[in-house]
Amino acid sequence: DVKVTQSSRYLVKRTGEKVFLECVQDMDHENMFWYRQDPGLGLRLIYFSYDVKMKEKGDIPEGYSVSREKKERFSLILESASTNQTSMYLCASSSGAIRETQYFGPGTRLLVL
Amino acid sequence: GQQVMQIPQYQHVQEGEDFTTYCNSSTTLSNIQWYKQRPGGHPVFLIQLVKSGEVKKQKRLTFQFGEAKKNSSLHITATQTTDVGTYFCAGRPGGSEKLVFGKGTKLTVNP
Numbered sequence: 001d002v003k004v005t006q007s008s009r010y011l012v013k014r015t016g017e018k019v020f021l022e023c024v025q026d027m028d029h030e031n032m033f034w035y036r037q038d039p040g041l042g043l044r045l046i047y048f049s050y051d052v053k054m055k056e057k058g059d060i061p062e063g064y065s066v067s068r069e070k071k072e073r074f075s076l077i078l079e080s081a082s083t084n085q086t087s088m089y090l091c092a093s094s095s096g097a098i099r100e101t102q103y104f105g106p107g108t109r110l111l112v113l
Numbered sequence: 114g115q116q117v118m119q120i121p122q123y124q125h126v127q128e129g130e131d132f133t134t135y136c137n138s139s140t141t142l143s144n145i146q147w148y149k150q151r152p153g154g155h156p157v158f159l160i161q162l163v164k165s166g167e168v169k170k171q172k173r174l175t176f177q178f179g180e181a182k183k184n185s186s187l188h189i190t191a192t193q194t195t196d197v198g199t200y201f202c203a204g205r206p207g208g209s210e211k212l213v214f215g216k217g218t219k220l221t222v223n224p
Contacts, residue, residue, distance in 0.1 A: 035214075040122065042216030043156070043201065058211070090155060101146060102203075102212065104155040 003027070004105035006091055012111045019078040021108050023091030029103075030096035032074035034058075034066065037088040037107070049074055050096070081112045117142075117204050119215025127223050132189040134218035136202035143205045145178055145185040146212070151198040192222050 007022035023032065033048040035058075045058030047066040055066050063085060067075045074093075078085055089108045094100040118137045126132050136145065144163045148156040160169055162178035162185060169176045173196075175188045185204075189196055199217040206213055 040216070042119075043214040045211065048211070092156075101158040101161060102156075103158070107155050 004091060004093055004103050006089075006105040006108050008108050009106060010109050010111075012113065013078075013081050014113050015082055017078075017081045017112075019081050019110070019112075021076040021078075021089055021091075021110070023074045023076070023093075023105055024072050025074075025093040025103070025105075026072065027093065027095075027103070028071065029093040030071070031094045031100070032068065033092040033094075033102065034064075034074065034076045035090045035092065036060070037090055043090065046076065081110075083112050086110060086112045117202060117206060117213045117215045119202055119218060121218055122216065123219050123221075125221045125223065126192050128194060129191050132192050132196070132220055134187050134200050134202075134220075136185045136187075136204070136215050138183050138204060138206045140207035141182045142185075143182075143208060145182075145202055145204045147176060147185075147187055148201040148203065148214075149198050150201065150217070154198075156201055189220075192220070194222050194224050196220060197222050 004025045013019050034046040035043045037043050044060050046064050047058050049055050049068045052071050065077045091105040092102040094102045120135050146161045147159040150156045160176050165182050166180045167178040173190045177186045199219045201217045202215040203212050
């Protein structure tokens with residue numbers, strides 16, 4: 001079974017802090033994704049990566065950056081956390097095949113005070 | 114950007130009643146996927162439909178892909194409390210390389 005893990009289930013940070021969310025997958029998947037999930041807004045794509053050291057902006061990249069130095073690891077960085085970034089963050093991975101399904105991690109619930 | 118619309122946003126049913134959620138796109142979808150997210154959990158893949166007019170069943174769940182490949186539905190017969198959660202559809206409108214998720218339908222079931 002594919003396993004996608006995220007470094008924290010819950011995180012509390014202060015406004016202005018730099019925040020790192022880590023995601024690791026163990027199935028040698030080429031593609032990795034970061035979403036945020038908010039009530040009534042569904043899943044919104046922040047960034048994605050189709051290969052090591054490659055990144056593409058999703059629908060809401062402002063205030064975020066990402067890093068993919070190794071194939072199995074995809075990090076989401078909040079350069080200066082703000083209260084409107086309080087959310088559930090979900091990482092996902094998929095194989096490189098067309099029509100691939102996405103496998104999600106358990107999520108990190110981030111609270112920015 | 115390209116959107117995949119999903120309705121209703123919320124649905125509350127009595128146990129034993131049927132439930133349907135609908136997914137629509139203004140452009141052709143190359144495929145449609147359905148995911149379920151239990152309360153407190155993360156989205157889990159249920160099924161993928163690829164062919165025009167395709168119908169697939171998983172026990173009490175029936176998934177359909179429209180003839181024009183622009184809409185899809187998930188129907189649950191005789192809901193049970195274990196069906197509670199949010200159901201998402203996801204597709205690639207207009208040949209987009211990105212998978213676009215609907216906003217989900219949150220199902221609650223009264224025992």
